[in-house]
Every structure is written in C-alpha cells, then in structure tokens.
Amino acid sequence: MTEQLAVAVLGASGRMGIEAVKAVEAAPDMKLVASLGRNDSLQTLLDAGAKYIVDLTVPDSTEANVRFAVEHGMHAVVGTTGWDAARLAALRELLAGNPESGVLIAPNFALGSVLASAFAAKASQYFESVEIIELHHPNKVDAPSGTAVRTAQLIAGAREQAGVPASPDATETSLDGARGCDVDGVRVHSVRLRGLVAHQEVLLGGPGEQLTIRHDSFDRASFMPGVLLGLRKVAAHPGLTVGLDGYLDLGL
Numbered sequence: 001m002t003e004q005l006a007v008a009v010l011g012a013s014g015r016m017g018i019e020a021v022k023a024v025e026a027a028p029d030m031k032l033v034a035s036l037g038r039n040d041s042l043q044t045l046l047d048a049g050a051k052y053i054v055d056l057t058v059p060d061s062t063e064a065n066v067r068f069a070v071e072h073g074m075h076a077v078v079g080t081t082g083w084d085a086a087r088l089a090a091l092r093e094l095l096a097g098n099p100e101s102g103v104l105i106a107p108n109f110a111l112g113s114v115l116a117s118a119f120a121a122k123a124s125q126y127f128e129s130v131e132i133i134e135l136h137h138p139n140k141v142d143a144p145s146g147t148a149v150r151t152a153q154l155i156a157g158a159r160e161q162a163g164v165p166a167s168p169d170a171t172e173t174s175l176d177g178a179r180g181c182d183v184d185g186v187r188v189h190s191v192r193l194r195g196l197v198a199h200q201e202v203l204l205g206g207p208g209e210q211l212t213i214r215h216d217s218f219d220r221a222s223f224m225p226g227v228l229l230g231l232r233k234v235a236a237h238p239g240l241t242v243g244l245d246g247y248l249d250l251g252l
C-alpha cells in the first residue's frame with residue numbers, strides 16, 4: 001500500500017474544519033496528524049510530521065499559516081478567503097524560492113460551484129448584461145464571498161477576451177450599496193440570511209431573455225470531495241494554483 005498523506009487541518013473547530021477533520025479521517029489514503037485551532041502554535045505541524053495542511057481559518061491568519069507551511073516544505077490546500085492580488089503576488093514570490101511546494105487556493109471546493117462559475121464565464125461572452133448575487137449564512141465575516149470574486153474575475157476575463165463591452169447601466173442616482181459592489185466591472189450583490197449555507201446566482205441578460213446559473217451548497221459536506229481531491233493532487237502541481245478548476249479537465 002502507498003504511504004498515507006500526513007495531513008493537518010487548521011481551523012479544525014470551525015464549521016468547515018469539523019467537516020474536513022471527519023473527511024480526512026475517513027479517507028483511507030490519508031492520516032490526520034494534527035488539528036489546530038486559533039491558539040495552537042504552528043510548531044505543532046513540525047512536531048506532528050505534517051506534509052500537507054488544509055487551511056480553513058480566517059482571512060487574518062491564512063497568509064501566515066500558508067507561508068509557514070511553504071517555508072517548511074509542506075503542501076497547502078487553502079479554502080480560506082481573503083487572498084487578494086497583493087497576497088497572491090507575495091505567495092508566488094515565496095513559492096519561487098520553494099519550488100517543491102504546491103499550494104491550492106480554492107475559493108470554493110464544491111465541484112458544482114466550480115462548474116457553475118466556469119459555465120457562467122463561458123456564457124457571459126454571449127450576453128449583454130451580467131450580475132452576480134451571492135447568498136450566505138449570516139455568520140460569514142467577509143463580503144462579497146471569495147467565490148463571487150473569483151466568478152466575477154473569470155467573467156471579466158472572458159468578456160474582455162471576447163471584446164464584450166461593459167454591462168449597460170443607466171443609474172444616475174443611488175443609495176450606497178444599492179447596485180452592489182464592483183469586481184472588475186461586474187456587479188456583485190451579497191445576501192446574508194439565517195438558514196442559508198452557500199449559494200450563488202449569475203444572472204445573464206440579453207434582449208428578451210435571461211439565463212440564470214445557480215449553485216446551492218445545502219450542507220458543508222458538499223465541499224469535502226473537493227478538499228480531498230485538492231490534497232491528492234496538490235503535490236503534483238508545484239507552485240500556486242488558484243481555483244480547483246486548475247486540477248480538473250473542464251475543457252470549456
């Protein structure tokens with residue numbers, strides 16, 4: 001039998017961390033060697049012999065966690081939000097000096113969500129208007145969601161490449177926030193509602209028609225196949241990969 005992957009989960013007591021601990025423990029090709037919370041030292045990773053980390057913490061701590069992992073030759077699968085362009089650039093630089101490490105920053109681990117974002121980017125080349133509505137549980141600390149930011153970036157890139165102009169919008173006066181926020185020219189609206197988990201709609205409009213691409217995570221179990229897939233593939237992808245689609249053959 002091949003050697004089990006020695007995995008540590010950071011943020012292990014959080015909503016996602018609890019699920020990730022269970023998923024890693026249940027995976028026959030993985031061994032959970034450490035579960036870290038906010039007050040645990042990163043030295044624990046070395047003491048436990050971790051070779052892979054799964055970071056499901058908070059935007060304030062994820063960068064330092066990943067930096068520590070890379071500096072110590074580990075691979076990192078990261079679901080935590082907050083990886084803006086400056087953080088990604090710093091991480092790329094760090095990885096250039098540690099070329100054996102692989103890091104996956106996955107704004108969303110749910111395979112359906114990854115597909116929905118890819119479909120939306122493809123479709124957005126053929127519609128005049130596009131806006132995103134993301135809907136989440138009210139305990140979420142960041143807005144807009146990392147998934148919405150990533151989807152907007154994919155859409156903006158696809159539309160730019162296809163030469164599609166900006167979505168029409170005649171708004172002259174509005175209350176703050178009424179038109180959502182602007183991510184690379186795409187409007188994103190954030191809903192926080194008790195009862196929700198993680199949901200997103202991309203609305204695409206053309207003359208006389210609308211296409212809506214919606215994905216729903218009803219349970220955090222939806223994210224676990226993607227976490228495990230990331231762990232299994234990250235070592236074969238040294239350097240930085242943003243988006244689980246980087247490990248899939250979407251062929252779109």
Ligand SMILES: NC(=O)C1=CN([C@@H]2O[C@H](COP(=O)(O)OP(=O)(O)OC[C@H]3O[C@@H](n4cnc5c(N)ncnc54)[C@H](OP(=O)(O)O)[C@@H]3O)[C@@H](O)[C@H]2O)C=CC1
Nearest residue numbers: 011013014015016037038056057061079080081107108109
């Ligand atoms: N990529 C994806 O598919 C998904 C990503 N997410 C993202 O994952 C992150 C976590 O989400 P969620 O589980 O809902 O959040 P939670 O707030 O439930 O969990 C975060 C956990 O991280 C802990 N923590 C904070 N700092 C550290 C640290 N330095 N080291 C170790 N643990 C730490 C917190 O501890 P304490 O309670 O003491 O503060 C808490 O237990 C968010 O950024 C969220 O957006 C969420 C769902 C899916």
Ligand SMILES: O=C(O)C1=N[C@H](C(=O)O)C[C@H](O)C1
Nearest residue numbers: 081107108140145146147198
């Ligand atoms: O905080 C959450 O819950 C989620 N966070 C990620 C995001 O910001 O996109 C992924 C998913 O939407 C759930």
